[in-house]
Amino acid sequence: MQYRRFGKTNLNFSVFSLGTMRCLSSPKNVRQTLIQAVELGINHIETASSYGKSEEYLGEIINSELPVSRSQIHITTKIPPTADADKMRWWIDESLKRLKLDYIDCLGIHGLNTWEHFDFIKQKNGCMQAVEEAMADGRVKHIGFSSHGSLEVIIATINTGLFEFVNLHYYYFFQRNYPAIKLASLKGMGIFIISPADKGGRLYTPPPALKSLCQPFSPLELNYRFLLSDPRISTLSVGPAIPKELEEPLNFADRTEKLTIEEITIFNSLENHRDSVLGTEKCSQCYDCLPCPENINIPEVLRLRNLAIAYDMAEYGKYRYRMFENAGHWFPGMKANRCTECGDCLPRCPEKLDIPKLLEDSHNRLKGKEGRRLWG
Structure with a gap:
């Protein structure tokens, strides 16, 4: 130790x-x-x-x-x-x-x-x-x-x-x-x-x-x-x-x-794989899309989508996504299906992502089963 x-x-x-x-x-x-x-x-x-x-x-x-x-x-x-x-x-x-x-x-x-x-x-x-x-x-x-x-x-x-x-x-x-x-x-x-x-x-x-x-x-x-x-x-x-x-x-x-050089190589490989798989739909986590009028934590939702698609971490994504609307200030934000397609976030995204479309896809991938409410 x-x-x-x-x-x-x-x-x-x-x-x-x-x-x-x-x-x-x-x-x-x-x-x-x-x-x-x-x-x-x-x-x-x-x-x-x-x-x-x-x-x-x-x-x-x-x-x-x-x-x-x-x-x-x-x-x-x-x-x-x-x-x-x-x-x-x-x-x-x-x-x-x-x-x-x-x-x-x-x-x-x-x-x-x-x-x-x-x-x-x-x-x-x-x-x-x-x-x-x-x-x-x-x-x-x-x-x-x-x-x-x-x-x-x-x-x-x-x-x-x-x-x-x-x-x-x-x-x-x-x-x-x-x-x-x-x-x-x-x-x-x-x-x-x-x-x-x-x-x-x-x-x-x-x-x-x-x-x-x-x-x-x-x-x-x-x-x-x-x-x-x-x-x-x-x-x-x-x-x-x-x-x-x-x-x-x-x-x-x-x-x-x-x-080590070998460890750094694997980290670089993980990043290259993520970029290749996600292509033009990768959210780079700049947070410029916030605030959202519907209080959706857009970057966190899209981070979970990144991980689910790039590394098959869908179960982790579902685990965290279930916490939206269930954990109060410990994990704030509404679920992605609350998006009204108002377009408020679109001009602020430097990557020109179709954020409403990606939010809909994220919800469909990660919604899973509703869990016990953690916060009253």
Whole structure:
């Protein structure tokens, strides 16, 4: 296992961090997963107040059952943004009680996704007042934020100078947040990548076409190497449902060197294949088509279409597409069939794409079955 400094926190994190959202089937499973993770060299455990009983389960294990002392393990929990300082004070106290800890190494403002959330952290008597008090009395050591929001919101939040680390989406198949990676690094922030195997393309079950294009590597390996070869990135989330799911990701825990010529060649080949297959229908993700009057996240819809056609990643596309209209500010935007063919986006597209036609095609490819609504 390799370790990297988590930005200005000056904590040294394992390059893989244990995310606990998926291992909550039972206290026994949490215990086994945590113990195996620590034995394999992971020293950073991430949870959230919204992850079911995760904090409660961790609290039963951290101080008494792990094979290392509390001082050798770094704990991050995440709490939502709020305009109410008293509410944040109570939330911090409750997280500490559930975790049975005197202090939290890192507190993340969880899901700072909208401009309204941005306003919450800027308000004089908002949630940051309570966070600053907790840092002053030692109950919180370091503060950061996670975001599933727009690049613009992420950049603005980084530029406040309030935070020491950021958790965000950034993968080989989604590089929109590269400017945030660059800026956070320049600001000396720790950079935590959210769910690279799952949100990064469901790469633990890649389609045969993508597997073939990535030979002699696996798609998962290439994505991990894309991230781990970047020294600005501190740590990657691995979120096993059972202990055994730690094994494959941690095969790459020492692979932090620069990309090899062979790996670069495969990445170039993937791009050339995508361009050849999509031809004049490729969306280059410039985002100039936004805003859409119907609130369709056109670039994200067309990114999923790109992946489905170029790499046969239709199942991943359906998985993500189902979240539109179902996940609130965690995955905003309407489905592509909401397009009224108003033409508002057409003159703004530098590639002159027939966007309404591509949106219709995307919906037909990706609509799948409706899933459970995640957000009320």
